[in-house]
Amino acid sequence: MPLTRVVLASGRSIGLTHLRLSSTYGGLLEGHPHRTLNDRRIKDLLSSAAAVVPHTPAHLVPPPREHPDDGRAGPFGPVEILPPVACTGLFESTPVSPENDPVLHRSSLTIVWFQATPQPPSGHEADQGLREVAWDEPAQDYEL
Template sequence: MSREFKLLTGRVITLKELRQSATYEGLLEGLPTVEKNKGLIQRLLSDRSLKPYRVDPILLPAVERPIELPPEHSYPFGTPSALPAVTVVARFTSHTPTLSGTGDASGLVVVWFQEQFAFPPAEDIASQLQSLDWERHAGNFEY
């Protein structure tokens, strides 16, 4: 079953694929840091499998939470900070191409972070999805 979203522009997009995973699944020891988080996001966004429409995926702004340590403890491996617990990768399509292109339809992969495994997304994520600049970011394709 697909899920439709109406963008503020009036365009309707349909969720075609949803992947959720634990953000820090591979972190075996230590703390997440600002530096590790940047690397995690860069690797995620450069994943070729997230470019089925020949355009880069977009990242909805993530809120990092500083990890407070007691004043007598320092962390030598960076600035401790955590992204939300769940990484979400969603693939959307629209039945029409973008205004500046040709093709049968258009598509876009959107990445975000949230605290729980769940769908539909939280209200703040849903409002960001509705505000997507589809014309700027989506890629056109033919059936």
């Protein structure tokens, strides 16, 4: 039984079965967020997602990147900020392939996204980027 359900923009309902929330910049003790740091954080989240659930594809919802215009630039370049909460969720839904029996098959996808609050996504109120995932392309069917 899923923790919650999210309704994608396509109308497909996906069930969230596992959720991991973390601070986007947890452990950053000094300096400022910048593109290289953010790209590394995203890469690490995708690698972790693939390692935890190796039989399920991992998909990134491209995060919004803010560039405050305060004139600060450190040795790694200008400030670039991602939303404060990094999310990794395992979602399941009905099969993608119409040839697969919906009683015996499901589709799954691990999704990495960023959001402003630590609230679990739900229904039509989920993060817009998450709701716009084109499920049929990256998701993979499996047999129960």
